[in-house]
Every structure is written in C-alpha cells, then in structure tokens.
Amino acid sequence: MATKDLRDRSGDAPDIALETRALSVYYGESAAVNDISLTIPRNRVVAFIGPSGCGKSTFLRCFNRMNDLIPAARVEGEVLFRGTNLYAHDVDAVEVRRRIGMVFQKPNPFPKTIYENIAFGLRINGFQGKLDEQVEHSLRSAALWDEVKDRLQESALELSGGQQQRLCIARALAIEPEILLMDEPASALDPIATGKIEDLIRDLREDYTIVIVTHNMQQAARVSDYTAFLYLGELIEYGDTDRLFTNPREERTEQYITGRFG
Amino acid sequence: MSGERFRPARDRRRRVGAIFRMVCLVSIGFSMLVLAILLVDVARDGLHWLSWDFLARYPSRIPERAGIKSAILGSLWMMGLTAAISFPLGVGAAIYLEEYAPRNWLTRLLQTNIGNLAGVPSIVYGILGLAIFVRFFGFGRSLLAGAATLALLVLPVVIVASQEALKAVPSSLREASYGLGATKWQTIRHHVLPMALPGILTGMILSLSRAIGETAPLIMIGALTFIAFSPTSPMDPFTVLPIQIFNWTSKPQAEFHDLAAGAIIVLLVVLLVMNTGAILLRNKFQKRF
Numbered sequence: 424m425a426t427k428d429l430r431d432r433s434g435d436a437p438d439i440a441l442e443t444r445a446l447s448v449y450y451g452e453s454a455a456v457n458d459i460s461l462t463i464p465r466n467r468v469v470a471f472i473g474p475s476g477c478g479k480s481t482f483l484r485c486f487n488r489m490n491d492l493i494p495a496a497r498v499e500g501e502v503l504f505r506g507t508n509l510y511a512h513d514v515d516a517v518e519v520r521r522r523i524g525m526v527f528q529k530p531n532p533f534p535k536t537i538y539e540n541i542a543f544g545l546r547i548n549g550f551q552g553k554l555d556e557q558v559e560h561s562l563r564s565a566a567l568w569d570e571v572k573d574r575l576q577e578s579a580l581e582l583s584g585g586q587q588q589r590l591c592i593a594r595a596l597a598i599e600p601e602i603l604l605m606d607e608p609a610s611a612l613d614p615i616a617t618g619k620i621e622d623l624i625r626d627l628r629e630d631y632t633i634v635i636v637t638h639n640m641q642q643a644a645r646v647s648d649y650t651a652f653l654y655l656g657e658l659i660e661y662g663d664t665d666r667l668f669t670n671p672r673e674e675r676t677e678q679y680i681t682g683r684f685g
Numbered sequence: 686m687s688g689e690r691f692r693p694a695r696d697r698r699r700r701v702g703a704i705f706r707m708v709c710l711v712s713i714g715f716s717m718l719v720l721a722i723l724l725v726d727v728a729r730d731g732l733h734w735l736s737w738d739f740l741a742r743y744p745s746r747i748p749e750r751a752g753i754k755s756a757i758l759g760s761l762w763m764m765g766l767t768a769a770i771s772f773p774l775g776v777g778a779a780i781y782l783e784e785y786a787p788r789n790w791l792t793r794l795l796q797t798n799i800g801n802l803a804g805v806p807s808i809v810y811g812i813l814g815l816a817i818f819v820r821f822f823g824f825g826r827s828l829l830a831g832a833a834t835l836a837l838l839v840l841p842v843v844i845v846a847s848q849e850a851l852k853a854v855p856s857s858l859r860e861a862s863y864g865l866g867a868t869k870w871q872t873i874r875h876h877v878l879p880m881a882l883p884g885i886l887t888g889m890i891l892s893l894s895r896a897i898g899e900t901a902p903l904i905m906i907g908a909l910t911f912i913a914f915s916p917t918s919p920m921d922p923f924t925v926l927p928i929q930i931f932n933w934t935s936k937p938q939a940e941f942h943d944l945a946a947g948a949i950i951v952l953l954v955v956l957l958v959m960n961t962g963a964i965l966l967r968n969k970f971q972k973r974f
Contacts, residue, residue, distance in 0.1 A: 548865075
C-alpha cells in the first residue's frame, strides 16, 4: 500500500502545527478523551494540565499514534498535520513518529552507549549525513554535550536521571522532527534537573512546536504559551497561558488552578 | 486501665517464625542430603575407573578395556544438534506469540497447549520421533533423528522460558524505540531481543540439561548401545552417555556397574561445564550494559 508522504506541504497552514477535530479515544466502552477539537500553533509551547486520569497523556499520544500500541484503545475523529489526517488509512504510523517526536515521563534511554542512543534513530531512518556530527549537534541542542562529550562510549544508564532525560530529548531531536511531544518530562526529576529541562524547553521553542503534558501547574505557567485544561476526558478551557492562570473563564479551571480539587 | 485493647504476643509470633525457618532449613537439608548420598555413592564406585583411557576408549566386553568415547561424542553431537534445532524454532515461536499474535482465543488455546506439551512423558516423544523422523523423513536411526526428537521434547520449555524473557522487557523500552520511528521488526531486533537474550539463554541451557539426561526417547528411536566408532556426521548411528550408563547397569557383572558410576561422574561434569558456560554467556550479554 502506498503511504502518504508527510513531507507534502500542500495542505500547510503557516501558523498551525497540529489540529484535532472531534477527537475521542475509547478504552473499551469508556471514553478517555471525549470529542476534543483544538489547534496547536507552530513554534509555540502548549501545555496540557489537569488532574490524574483526565486523559491528557492519552490525548498527547494521539499526536504520534502511540495509542496504536495499546490494543484496547480506539481513536475516533481527526488529527491534522499539514492538512493530512494522521489517522487516515494511508498514513504510516512509523512516518508519523519520525516527524513528531516524543519524550516520556520516565527517562528511558536504551541500555547502550550514549552515542548509540542517538545513532539508533539516525540509522533506522536512513540518515545520510555524518553520524558523528549529527550526534554532537543533537547533544548540543539538548544542552548535554559538555557533560558527556568525553564519555560518549559509556553506558547511558550511568548518567543521572536529569541527564538521561536530556539524552532522550537529544535522541528525539536527532531525527529532526517538527513537533516534540513531552509527557510529564520532569515528573521523575529533582528541582535542579527540572529547571534545566524547563530552560531547554524555552530554547527549543525557536525551532520546534512543543506539546507538554504536566500536572505541575507552575511548570505549565513557566514554560508554555498556551494552556489547555482537561478534566474527565473533556477540554474545559484552552487559551493563552497568562490569561488562563490569571483570569480563567471556567469555574472548574479556577477551582483547579487554585488547588481546590485535583 | 481495664482490658488491654492489643495482645501483641510477640513471643508466640517469633516462635512461629522460628519454626517456619526450621521447616525451610529441613527442606533444603533433606534435598542436599539425598543428593550428597548419591554423589558419594557414585564417586566411591566410579572414581577409580576414571582415567584418560576411560574417556578415550570405545566400549568393550572386557570391563578393563571399556571406555565411553563414543558415548561422549554422541552426547556432544546430540546437544549441538538439539540446540541448533530447538533454539531458532523455540525463540521464533516465542517471539510470534509475544509480539505478533493477536490476543484472542486461538492464541490462548495455543498457549495452553504448549504448557501441556511440557508435561508429556518423554517416551511419547520417542514414539513420535520414531514415526516421523526415523521412518517418514527417512533419517534412520541417526543422530539427526535423535536430535530432532529431543528438540521437540524441549521445545515447550524453550518457548515458555523465551516468552517470559520477552515479557520482562519493559514497555518503556519499546515505546522509546517506536517513538523514534522504528518499525516493529527494528524494535524487536535492536532492543527487545538483546534485552531478553540472557533469559532466553538460561531457558535454553536448562532445556539442554534436561535433554542430555534423556534416555527413553532415544532408545525408542533406536539408539545403539554398542558403538565402537566415532560419529562423523548427523546421519551416523549413535549412542549417548545415559544409554551407555543404562546398558552397563543392566549387565550382571559388578565391574560394569562401577563403569556406569564412572560414566555418571563424567555426565555430571559435562552438565556442570554446560551450566557454567551458560552462566558465563549470560553474564557476558548482561554486562554489555
């Protein structure tokens, strides 16, 4: 089956990175994500906040078809990337994930060398340039190069948790995605490592669109341009981060950000 | 204050704990004792027969001239061939069941049956081997027929052990790979299999340890008890250590019984070497990070 080439820019809208239309995710009968439509602007950081189990991670995983890996999950609706529905039958999930990278909640480097962690994605995707240069470039982009440049052949598992997570970010950046999805990337890290990740997110905004899930509201306020508040699988409120945190329109948003539930 | 609301009875709780500890200790002690008696008995009978000549000579009617060269070579051939057949089949089946098979009733049925097959008596595999490999495929009473039979015998254990090893690979590793645009095959090849390999090898060695001691199915398919030459190809007739042992113990002369004890010691040493090899191999793969 010929698969859709996601490099095709004909359906491009200049300012929109991703758009969902009536997107729902079901686990069996129950909806974990219920009829969400929103647009994610290009070169911005968008945060999804909400209490545990509100569907924010499940929603995030729709953007790179990670939910495909869960047999019980069923997705309805559309996710548009460059005018193409990522869930159309002629779109290959492998190609989607190369365009839309992901960083997970717990740092999950491969049990290989630091170098190999980055080179793997390059090799499997048929990278044509110089491997060494791209590895260095990615590690610099993730603000990790200076810490690891003399130990590239050591095991990635010997790095600290924060370094491991930045390695995972470098690994995702190496294959040059346009969008970076981050699923609570700092929740397993101490405050200093968290700070470094947040600095990094602000820097990466220049070149990438970032969608970050967090249950840390301060973090959302610090790093994001736009924030979406999800509750029980529904999108309650979505808007400019400063506005949403200072002047929420919905009562439930206000209750959540003031810590009255969740 | 009347009526304590707690009665800690710490002494009694500790006594129960101490008794439980003793029961466990007796269990391990009993097992070790029986094993030790067996080893001592075998060593007393067989040790003085052990010599390089014993290993280098073919069997003979005269106890002083008898050796186990053909049996050792037969066992080594047998293990090599059995491993060569059962490893790819077993690991392949396990990968299919864990990674590819849809989660439906058919898979569950398969799974249950594989579990059952592990409990089928080995003589039944012997009958199967005789019908299929010796006769139908025309392998004759050869090493290949024996190895194919033993491979069938250990296959369920290899599959189940490999499946457990694959299951133990954390999903975070798979997600990391898929997240970079890896295909299923690339994920399995580069991440899942290497991570599972130590566990798979452990299962493989345990299976071979069982296979090396198997006698009944090989007698069934017609392994010879008297082989006075070295096998040079998989199609040669053969004998193996347990058959040689069985043969010697069923002779009336006491000297042959002691020869059997000597062969048992050799078999135990071979087993020990195999298991050591397995541990070294496993450590090597594990240390790779």
